[in-house]
Amino acid sequence: VSTSRYLLVTPRVRARHSSTAAVAAISTAVTMLFTGHKSFTTVILLGVGLLLLTILFLRSTHKLAGNDKFRIPATMPHAAELKQTASEVIQQQLRRDQIDLESIGHFVYSAYFDTRPTLNGRKYVRVITVLDRKAYEKELTCQFMHQSGHLSFSTVAKRSAIGAGMGHKQHYYKEFVLSCPVADDLSSATFVFIQTGDASLRSQVMRVRHNPLSLGQSPNNPRQIINCVSVTFGKPDEYRLIEWLEAQRLLKMDKVQLHFHHMTNKNFESVAQAYSAEGFVDVRKLGCPFCEAGQEESLGLLLMSPAINQCFYENLGRYTYTAVFDLDEIIVPQQHSDYPTLLSALEKRANSSSFAFRNWYHFSELGEDSSVDPRMYMLRHPYSTKQESPLGYSIKSIHKSCCVVALHNHFSWEDVPKPNTQSGHLPVPIDLGLNEHYKKCHFDEKTCKEMTDVKDRKDGLRLRQLLGKVLTESFRSRVKQIFG
Template sequence: MKKVLVALIFSIFLLVSILYNYLPKESAGIKVWRIFTHTNTFPQSNKTIVISRDSITPLENNKTFVISAYYDARESRTVRVLTINHGEDVKELYCWFYCQEDDSEYVSVKATIETHSLWFGFRYGPADVLCPEPRSCSSKHISIHWSISKNTNHVPVFEIRNRDPQPFSADFTVCISTMFGKQDNILQYIQALEMYRILGAQKVVIYKNSCSEAIGHVLDHYVSEGFVEIVPWPIDRYLRTSDVWHQSMNKENQIGYYGQLPALSDCLYRNMYRSRYVTFNDIDEIILPRHHQTWHDLMKDLEKDYPNAAVYLIENHYFPKNITVPDFQAAFPKNVPGTNILQLVYYEPEQPNVYNNHKMIVNPREVIQISVHFASKTRSVSVDVPNHIAGLHHGRAPKQPNLPQTSLIKDTTIWKYNSSLIMNVNEVLRQLNLH
């Protein structure tokens, strides 16, 4: 009888253990679901966990595209998952935290979706999926799903970055987004990259959708040097992309400028703890100090003048490519295609009652959301840097093509870099066998 009683107690204990491990339980509003630890597969299915290495990963319904996940403890223990969402159809998402070293179980938490303020009328745009991290969980990976527990064919898993910040590897990083099309403006591309280097940048991050073979050859050179980092950006595999800024200009497309806004957001968080400052501009734009020689010297004074600022807005000036001066026309080989920015020293005056765009130098650790021309959400203030301190040299097609040259404003600030720029660019052209 005693043996039967012991066997019965053992059987009850075993049954309770099985139920505990394989049935869902609730605690403080968090549902916990067990996964078979020896195979990393979901219960009652044969669906394996897939760790995504892509820069854009569609979820199964193609209404949400995950870019990357970043730990963000500035306000609370949160993982900020950067996504591209369909504005009308995505209302609820869940974060799956993998709290075990072997990703053998996940904890599911309802997310808060923070839609960025500007989508410029397009149906898809950037949104931050905010995932409060459960207590006693220091997850290295996370998944995003529209269900708290639904089994699917594949649930992509994303690495959580920025959890263990390292010392800065750069004082200045330039974020370029997005590169698309088949332009062949080799000279201006190399001049811009060398100007960034002269001004003090240690890294340039380019979100590349496409480029010409010749520009690709140039980028390969800078990647091999470690100066340029290329983030593949195949946004047009998933969405109809536009090369204009507002949906009203092209109503058939789903997202603007090849996903420029989410690319900028990723560049902000990617470099948040790698770089002391981050600048946001296009490859045809250069932030030029008027009196200082480098960005380092410029920022040293700006921080003194604006101690509470984290975003420094630099006024844009259009230098039309059709208005050139003869100076420095022989500085580079004639067979190299592209615009010589040393010959662009006239910019258009501001148009009355038209907002003049800005580009930025930011302290990324004080910025939460970024847009093209300003920081849309910050923990500190933004300041307009006076034009006599710094300006944006933007060499492009004219914005006001009917203006006579006599109406333009002469600005030769870029000439103070002419010796270094000419020497550096010609050395790169030599290494590329273009000299």
């Protein structure tokens, strides 16, 4: 926080100085009256003393619950207006049970406490948002409110980009995690809203959400790994979802969190809800305030990184690792039987914040294995391109939940301060793990022709070797259970 623009506020010291000044002024005035000095100066001193006492009384009835060590603006815009309307704002605009990642105000989605011990003794509120350029090019502040509804303190928000943004008509939108330091007493940061430094733009008030870590309820032995999936659009295939989820279950994924926007396949949703009922899947639905009819899938791409970060901060303290890969891909151990044993081996190689897996395409144009159940997509498409993607291109990652701050669909864009880890991400050798990516070729016609030449295809049988028979059995069992 810049000390040139902010004053160090110490309410108790300031009140003590004010009361001392008031008593001194009144005492002097009374002394002058009793000694016969009935001058204009006497009247002024008496008036000043009474005025100071009146101000102190009014302040005590409207005391803001702040922290003596925190810095707030010396001249906060519209502070009087905010005090008068705070209760009304909370009552009318606060979404009290923000279970889903919903659209709020100026595209501010959600706010979470971050109290990880790897933050060098600091605590933050992380606000997940998509901002218009007219907002993100200005200084932003987090204005906090006590659980009573009174304003408490404000801090300058540090912006961490989680996406490259997208232009639409006269706007340019961009995805961020805003980081705002808070006091040890989290009750003074029960609610928050974001505003520009000039107060020309302001979000609605929202409750800052807790996670097991901020509540002090983290288990002694947290579960191993969660997959935070970005966002799903349109009409994905329900059978592919079953195969994909069953494969992860067999690889010992503990939880998968899905995010839906503009879904048109009810069977797909039914599958997700069936897995949700048994606790393996969490389902979230996203709002998109800047989307227009017919453009949900293009502008909705701006929801991808916010969804991932919402999932990440919601689950702080529950899982040691956070994976990020989509419905058309899966990270496959090449030597180990499951994710826990793979991660244990990788931890011995480097103290990194993330493990980055090279991408290997299984384009549908490379052909199918007709002996496999036609409803199963991954096992039916074992053939891959002759070479994996270049290092750093379309990688997918598994992150240490202790050590990352701003997540993108491919890698972490910001880590916690060192020395918690020695390096950002470890490129995983392809003989240990790969991201197997199943889709239609999406490059230009010439490139696709070269990459899908059947003569050069490889028989990527690792998934079948690892899971083939048991995956087929579990897939068919689940299909029968859900659809009869």
